[in-house]
Amino acid sequence: MSDKKFTPVKLALEKDKRYAWCTCGHSETNVFCDGSHKKHEKPGSLVFQVEEDKDARICTCKLTSNPPYCDGSHK
Numbered sequence: 072m073s074d075k076k077f078t079p080v081k082l083a084l085e086k087d088k089r090y091a092w093c094t095c096g097h098s099e100t101n102v103f104c105d106g107s108h109k110k111h112e113k114p115g116s117l118v119f120q121v122e123e124d125k126d127a128r129i130c131t132c133k134l135t136s137n138p139p140y141c142d143g144s145h146k
């Protein structure tokens with residue numbers, strides 16, 4: 072990671088919708104996969120769903136031990 076300060080992004084997640092969380096940090100949005108990992112030869116995304124509509128804090132620093140959710144590791 073660079074010296075850029077990363078903070079979580081608060082999103083409203085929808086029940087049963089499939090999300091692909093960026094694990095490599097090269098995505099333009101740095102939240103969801105845009106395929107950039109292929110160009111950088113990095114591992115692919117983490118696909119996840121939620122069981123009910125909910126607001127969540129999504130990690131952008133990639134240091135969380137509870138992906139894709141922020142666990143405070145960015146501090």
Ligand code: FES
Nearest residue numbers: 130131132141144
């Ligand atoms: S943004 Fe908080 S743990 Fe990554």
